[in-house]
Amino acid sequence: ILNVEQSPQSLHVQEGDSTNFTCSFPSSNFYALHWYRWETAKSPEALFVMTLNGDEKKKGQISATLNTKEGYSYLYIKGSQPEDSATYLCASPTGSARQLTFGSGTQLTVLP
């Protein structure tokens, strides 16, 4: 993996469903993995910063796990609500200046 990649690109679920999506990142020289939540017509907001292999973070019904050895992170949403509809971005510092490189995002739509 040379870039930060996310899948799926978009996802539609029913209210109450649990869902998850994936972020893949370069595992060599790993530094940190960020998750952001980006609602339409707003700006991205930080959810989690994860640095340790096996790390698990939780915020309300949203949680994330991290595997730095294989270069992936999962974001889980338990019991999705329409207000969870947003684009979820992950990012990891890459390049010589370690600037955050963002994935293209997973656009989640929770249908009432």
Next chain:
Amino acid sequence: DAGVIQSPRHEVTEMGQEVTLRCKPISGHNSLFWYRQTMMRGLELLIYFNNNVPIDDSGMPEDRFSAKMPNASFSTLKIQPSEPRDSAVYFCASSFGTSSDTQYFGPGTRLTVL
């Protein structure tokens, strides 16, 4: 704290005109970033400052784009001359430490070049 402040929020201009976007980072933050969001390319980093010094400007599209950070509380992104393909939402973000720290985004400037 008011968060990252950007102005204007919306800008409509004609091709060939100069456009200046402004950003005030969160007080105490050492790093400032300019991003551009387009449908085709998503969120792309244009330039990154640390302690007011440009560290990485490899994302700046071409010579028509320039960015400055004269002090810790102010940055500008200038496009001269503007072209229709520059139409996008431009975000400014700041972080406390290095580029790998959590970034706090401003509300964005929606630029339309006619």
